[in-house]
Amino acid sequence: xxxxxxxxxxxxxxxxxxxxxxxxxxxxxxxxxxxxxxxxxxxxxxxxxxxxxxxxxxxxxxxxxxxxxxxxxxxxxxxxxxxxxxxxxxxxxxxxxxxxxxxxxxxxxxxxxxxxxxxxxxxxxxxxxxxxxxxxxxxxxxxxxxxxxxxxxxxxxxxxxxxxxxxxxxxxxxxxxxxxxxxxxxxxxxxxxxxxxxxxxxxxxxxxxxxxxxxxxxxxxxxxxxxxxxxxxxxxxxxxxxxxxxxxxxxxxxxxxxxxxxxxxxxxx
Ligand code: HEC
Numbered sequence: 001x002x003x004x005x006x007x008x009x010x011x012x013x014x015x016x017x018x019x020x021x022x023x024x025x026x027x028x029x030x031x032x033x034x035x036x037x038x039x040x041x042x043x044x045x046x047x048x049x050x051x052x053x054x055x056x057x058x059x060x061x062x063x064x065x066x067x068x069x070x071x072x073x074x075x076x077x078x079x080x081x082x083x084x085x086x087x088x089x090x091x092x093x094x095x096x097x098x099x100x101x102x103x104x105x106x107x108x109x110x111x112x113x114x115x116x117x118x119x120x121x122x123x124x125x126x127x128x129x130x131x132x133x134x135x136x137x138x139x140x141x142x143x144x145x146x147x148x149x150x151x152x153x154x155x156x157x158x159x160x161x162x163x164x165x166x167x168x169x170x171x172x173x174x175x176x177x178x179x180x181x182x183x184x185x186x187x188x189x190x191x192x193x194x195x196x197x198x199x200x201x202x203x204x205x206x207x208x209x210x211x212x213x214x215x216x217x218x219x220x221x222x223x224x225x226x227x228x229x230x231x232x233x234x235x236x237x238x239x240x241x242x243x244x245x246x247x248x249x250x251x252x253x254x255x256x257x258x259x260x261x262x263x264x265x266x267x268x269x
Contacts, residue, residue, distance in 0.1 A: 022069070022157050022158070023157070024067050024073075025156055026081075026154035027067075027155055028153065028154050029062060029152065029155060030153075033057045033065075033106075036061060038055045038056060038106070039057070039103065040054070040055050040109050041101070041103050041135070042137070043135050043136065046141030046142070047129070047133075047150060048118065048120055054107070054108055054135055055106065055107050055109050056107075056132070056133075056135070057104045057106075058101070058102070058103060059097060059098075059102030059104055059134065060097075060098045060099075062104050063080070063094075063155065066155060070094070070098070073157055074095035074097075074098050077094075077095070077159065078094040078157050078160075079091045079092070079093065079094060079157070079158050079160045079163055080092055080094040080097045080155065081155070081156045082147055082149045082155060083152070083153060083154045083156065084149050084150070084152050085151045086201055087199055088149060088151070088199050089190060089198070090147040090149055090189075090190035091147075091158075091189075091190075092145060092146060092147050100136060100138070100139060101139075102134055102135070102146075103135050103136070103137070104134055105133045105134070106131065106133075116128075116130070117129055123233060123234075123235060127150070127151070130151065131151070131152070131153060132151075132153070133149075133152060134147065134149050134150075134152055136148065144186055147190075149190075163197070166195050166262060166264075166266060167189075167193075167195050167198065167206075168181060169256045169260065170256065170259065176248075176252045177252050177253050179246075179253075180249035180250045180251070180253025183242070183249050183250045184250045187242060188202075188250065192205050193205070194254070195207055195260075195264070202235070202236060206254070206257045206261055207261050207262070207263050207269045208269050210255070210257060217251050217255060221248060221251050224242075224250070224251075225240045225247060226240060
């Protein structure tokens with residue numbers, strides 16, 4: 001080995017071990033499950049709103065196949081990002097994902113392999129969960145700590161700060177704005193981005209123009225509660241069941257973000 005190569009190896013291993021934040025780029029689920037043995041589960045399904053049985057792979061096994069360090073990252077408080085083919089990208093606590101019974105389903109147990117999913121209505125279109133659907137057993141469908149994404153394609157790991165820090169409000173922001181940030185991450189970020197951070201099923205809401213710079217906060221609050229009262233066929237679900245204080249806080253957060261715009265990795269717009 002040349003001296004330069006030896007120095008390079010030492011450098012790479014120092015840099016590698018110094019990386020404090022867990023950060024694993026997206027891995028395709030299809031590539032992880034090839035050798036795995038499927039299991040069958042029955043659950044109260046929040047999408048079909050009845051009991052359903054699925055064949056799939058245990059989520060914990062899928063994540064451990066993806067990354068040997070995943071249990072350590074979980075102890076460090078990492079965040080699991082679940083990205084669907086349409087850009088919907090919710091996240092949840094990685095430790096919680098590893099320690100509960102999640103199944104990455106690839107078909108319904110009582111359907112043939114060449115017709116694996118029952119279609120369901122979403123707005124005016126009919127969808128199926130293809131290619132993968134993350135379901136849970138023993139978890140209430142409305143438990144906000146768990147995600148049930150369908151059309152799931154990839155998994156990735158990041159820290160909460162690495163994923164959402166660039167969309168955090170200014171540190172001196174008032175408690176309502178801080179609360180609104182948490183509400184927004186939980187309920188809105190799977191579809192919307194702020195400073196280009198979040199999903200892209202819905203529009204970006206801060207750059208280059210903050211939504212409160214062209215919609216009044218009153219209309220935003222009313223839209224969130226009842227999108228169809230503004231736009232027939234709106235693709236946004238109603239958040240009427242979210243407590244009003246949370247909706248107001250989410251709007252306060254959006255409004256506060258007009259003083260903190262960035263177009264990716266802290267770059268100004
Ligand atoms: C399932 C995806 C989804 C979720 C979750 C979601 N939205 Fe939306 N939202 C959309 C889509 C798609 C649009 C685009 C317009 C439409 O279809 O009405 C939209 C539009 C909007 C608009 C209007 C902006 C515009 O110019 O169209 C606002 C404001 C908004 N959403 C805020 C929120 C807030 C706040 C939350 C969380 C409480 C939220 N959304 C959650 C999908 C979503």
